[in-house]
Amino acid sequence: MSLKNLSFSSKVDNFDEVEEGNDVLSVLDLPELVLECIIERLPPAGLCSMAGVCCSLRDRCRADHFWEKHMKNKWGRIIGPAAIREWQWHVALRKDSNHSKQGRPKGLMMILSIVRPSWWIKPKVDDRCKPSSLPDDSIMSWFLSLENGRFWFPAQVYNRENGHVGFILSCYDAELSYDQLTDTFQARYPPHGRRAMAIENNVSWERLRAPPVDISPHDLLISDCLNELRPGDHIEIQWRRNKEFPYGWWYGVVGHLESCDGNENYCRCHQSGTVALEFNQYAPGSRWRHTTVNRKEHREEGNEADGFYGGIRKLSSVEEISTWKRLWPSEILE
Numbered sequence: 001m002s003l004k005n006l007s008f009s010s011k012v013d014n015f016d017e018v019e020e021g022n023d024v025l026s027v028l029d030l031p032e033l034v035l036e037c038i039i040e041r042l043p044p045a046g047l048c049s050m051a052g053v054c055c056s057l058r059d060r061c062r063a064d065h066f067w068e069k070h071m072k073n074k075w076g077r078i079i080g081p082a083a084i085r086e087w088q089w090h091v092a093l094r095k096d097s098n099h100s101k102q103g104r105p106k107g108l109m110m111i112l113s114i115v116r117p118s119w120w121i122k123p124k125v126d127d128r129c130k131p132s133s134l135p136d137d138s139i140m141s142w143f144l145s146l147e148n149g150r151f152w153f154p155a156q157v158y159n160r161e162n163g164h165v166g167f168i169l170s171c172y173d174a175e176l177s178y179d180q181l182t183d184t185f186q187a188r189y190p191p192h193g194r195r196a197m198a199i200e201n202n203v204s205w206e207r208l209r210a211p212p213v214d215i216s217p218h219d220l221l222i223s224d225c226l227n228e229l230r231p232g233d234h235i236e237i238q239w240r241r242n243k244e245f246p247y248g249w250w251y252g253v254v255g256h257l258e259s260c261d262g263n264e265n266y267c268r269c270h271q272s273g274t275v276a277l278e279f280n281q282y283a284p285g286s287r288w289r290h291t292t293v294n295r296k297e298h299r300e301e302g303n304e305a306d307g308f309y310g311g312i313r314k315l316s317s318v319e320e321i322s323t324w325k326r327l328w329p330s331e332i333l334e
Contacts, residue, residue: 028056035060044070044143067139075146078176080210083153090151091136149177149186156249157187158207158327161200168329169281171209171236172248173217174200192245209323212236212313217246221311226295229254229314230270231262234321237277238310247310251324252279255290277309283332 027035039060042050044067051061060066071079134141145151152175160167160174174187182202189198213221221238229235233254238247255278256262257269269276273295282289291309293301302308315321 028054039066040069042066044147047140062134062138062140064139067143071139071143075143078155078205078208078210079153080155081214082211083155086153087142087145087151090145094136146178147180149179152177152188154211156209156211157189157200157203158209158323160187160189160248161198165333167248168333169251169279169324169327170239170248171250173211173246176203176208190246206326212249212320217248220247220300221313223298223312225312225314226275226293226298229275229295229312231256231260231267231276234315234324235277236313236315238312239307240310241307242304243308249313250279251281252277254278257292281329281333283334286334288333 027038030038039047039050042061047061047066047070051058134144142151146153154173155176156171157174157176158171160170160172172189174189176185176187178185183205184201185203185205185208187200187203189200191197215221231254235252235254236249237252239250240247255276256267257272257274257276260267260269274292275295275298277291277293279289279291287306291301291306293309293312298312300308300310315324
């Protein structure tokens, strides 16, 4: 549509008159829709910069609907229900703390000081604009808290502890903190049994995910896919070393029973009450390479020597399967 044929209301109707009168055209004089479109296209750094210009732009630029897109694009893949609950609990604690203390509220510029300096340029601030603290429950506040690494959130890490051989092709729960300088994370794995808390640095984005099911790592998943499992299906299964340990998720495939020769035309493994699971990252003959579970009555099976196998998830997402394959070890594990 030609701008000549587009009519809209604006604080400035004739730009020639502005030039003749030597008036200064402010960004706030733009039509509302145009200003909204400009702000919507700003990256997080630009929103932070524009928020420091004046009261009107400050209130606009920290509105939730401008930050929802940035949250989803950068953090959506690794933020799950558990992380959301953690943030809500964090906000509730801060509100209680603010109510119990009296003092000057922190201004927006103090909040922005936690963002790396290259993100924003100090603008001319309207002296008539009184400082206003960033609401704790705003999406902008959450985004900045994730960026500066002060907010630790729960997620899961593939191949924990720098790919320790005992955790290859597994995914474990951890608390994560982001490091802007390296664009990586620090992971804290909770202590269990006699094992102390383990800390891992420089965890890349590719090794992270939001928990696929919203349960505690100490809770057993009640499987709802057992009746439909067939040879060749990709699965994740809960496994823990002993009853004191949390579950981790381990990648495997559904195999054929020993009584089956693997011929697709005659295979009846899907009709059996037993499901064969294979973990082909381990060498043939390894006690970790093969196990079976009861299709109808499976809950938790195992012992102190071989560990305990818990709930099973069938993987249908191409992205999930390709992630596991990308993490496949270069050598077969003993």
